[in-house]
Amino acid sequence: MPTHSSSALQQRPWWTHGHVWLIISGPLVVVIAGFVTFYLAANGQDPVLSTQEVTAQTPKDAGISLAPAVQARNHAATGELPAQNSKK
Template sequence: MSNTLTPTSRRWWSYGHVWMVIAGPLVVVVASFVTFYLAAHGQDPVMSTQEQISDAKGAGNALAPAIQARNHAATGELPPAKTANKP
């Protein structure tokens, strides 16, 4: 009589490292759906440009164009203020 051991094969889902390998991509897929949901349902409202123009008229140099503001930061000189023609 010979003593031979027969290997018992287990199913693939009974190994713990298989679930660790599957869990990584699964978490990424779930996170992408959550990100899509937040992007689709959390949109910022579209603002009217008319409100921005009326707000910018009283701001003076605070809302200077980007190039003028950049030049001011580099040189220290203020951009020339636009004077409104008053009747």
């Protein structure tokens, strides 16, 4: 025969149990974080850079600082300076 406390425990609504909220809170936090990440990605876009060369403002001895990304990566890995292109 069930006691009075166990029958009262079974009749309580589901939202009054603490472990239910512990189980629901994990996926809920992930969903909210996904929406926050989407908002930041949609509203914090980086500006599009021009692909045109800036020859009038580029000094002759700019060196490695204006090298393309692949050449800069190779310089960081090997320590060799990229070959200078001579456009005249």
